[in-house]
Amino acid sequence: MAEPKKTVDVRALKSSGFIRQTESEYFVCRLRIPGGNASSEKLIQAAELAKKYGRGYCHLTFQQSVEIPYVKLSEMDALKAELDKLGLRMANCGPRVRAISACQGCKVNPYGRVDAPGIAAKADEKYFGMDTPAKFKIAYSGCNIGCPNPQENDLGFHGMVEPDLVPDLCNGCTLCVQLCKSRAGESLVMNTKTNLPERDDNRCTYCGECLFCCPTNAWVSKRIGHAVYVGGKHGRFPRWADRVADFVSDEDTYELIEKCVAWYNLNGKRGERFGTAIDRLGMDKFKKDVLVPKFKTAKEWDHHGDRPKGINYHVLHSWDTEESR
Amino acid sequence: MDTKGNGFLDLRGVACPMNWVRTKMVLEEMEIGQKLEVVLDDGEPIRNVPRSLKDEGHKLLKVTPDGSCFRIVIERG
Known part of the structure; x- marks a missing residue:
């Protein structure tokens, strides 16, 4: 059941592109790359964010998304705010x-x-x-x-x-x-x-x-x-x-x-x-x-x-x- | 097809793009309208070399299968 300090709706997160990892305090942030084409700027920005919020690497998914693994639960909101500012959109799951x-x-x-x-x-x-x-x-x-x-x-x-x-x-x-x-x-x-x-x-x-x-x-x-x-x-x-x-x-x-x-x-x-x-x-x-x-x-x-x-x-x-x- | 008096190039076993480079070098030494016979492997070579010929304005006159390769006759453009 939900812990008293913070409730996490994993299903809602999943639909917005944050997917829970094996270690439950970490989430994968899945970015949306429709048609598999992303501008150089956006890829560089994604790479920088992976350095800042993840472990300095991105995963290229089979469905042509770029994922930032190892995003901490506590830093998700900050990452989302930066993505919004840069115009990087998140993909989904589920x-x-x-x-x-x-x-x-x-x-x-x-x-x-x-x-x-x-x-x-x-x-x-x-x-x-x-x-x-x-x-x-x-x-x-x-x-x-x-x-x-x-x-x-x-x-x-x-x-x-x-x-x-x-x-x-x-x-x-x-x-x-x-x-x-x-x-x-x-x-x-x-x-x-x-x-x-x-x-x-x-x-x-x-x-x-x-x-x-x-x-x-x-x-x-x-x-x-x-x-x-x-x-x-x-x-x-x-x-x-x-x-x-x-x-x-x-x-x-x-x-x-x-x-x-x-x-x-x-x-x-x-x-x-x-x-x-x-x-x-x-x-x-x-x-x-x-x-x-x-x-x-x-x-x-x-x-x-x-x-x-x-x-x-x-x-x-x-x-x-x-x-x- | 008559190709006498002109060039012949056996490019079996020569991969892209070297087969095209060698074809081009021979064609450059020839007169417009002269013919060159080239033997190319199946696969990439028979797809790529004719496309390069087209880009450079040469004519492909004939393609004849010969076992696992092709004999093509080019007219220098």
Whole structure:
């Protein structure tokens, strides 16, 4: 029970970003870094505060927060006041929408298809901290390499692009066909009569490798958007997310976050993760309640939706092993 | 494809970015319109070297798979 001198509401502290450590007189201060981008000044300030209030080090969390460990209970208010003054915001913990994570996106990574950190930061402003039955993690990836693990978040997005060929610009070098064959989706074949690549939409992963590699810019984007994955999680019983929609616009990802959180709050039991609630009530019900008729996948996918049907993954193996990224 | 009278460079086992540096050095000695055949490994090399060629205004004419590597024909731009 509470000690007579001071009452500590650990749960309230948790929601504001102070998390109790193993040694109960110490707390971790979790800072909010939406989309994983923080200015140099803010990182320096955080480092200085870690020296002043912690033990001179920061922990970089898996969800892209910067944490200051070993903050004394008695100094928490002073730290909070300094953070407020500097404009450093705190993240959260517990059953609510967490700080939204992202990769570098298309502005930094040439392979990226969407501005993942920009969209994530906007979504974070709108939805961070909304109460949910259990933790709710959201990740935005710029492309389908998926560095922020969209398939392992409650709600995950990755950029995708539908390629279109401008025949007049193509000189028939076959580079796109070779690269697609060995690392994308085996979707392209060379038409020997026309000396142009032909794309089989059923086998396409919409990764944009052909746009990325084309020496003459003959491949252009027909449409760009986000693939949507729901119900992923780590934990004692990990669950791989299910792909439920394709080519969703930036704005519509916000609508989906709203709808998913509302559905989760209506249907989820206390402490039950999003994917578990979907499994308990059935994917069909979830789709009917949240997605129909606006959101759907571009085609029927294999294996939770992360693979086109009928491609030979053994020849795609080089993508996983040889890339150093 | 006819590449006679022009250059040939075997860059198997040469990692990025040295494969591009060596390609560039040979291309700089050549006349505009001349052709250079280069053998590149699969993986990063076949992705990166063509991209550098594009940035520097050279033309990639043909890519042919050859076992675990690729033969590419470049036209000096």
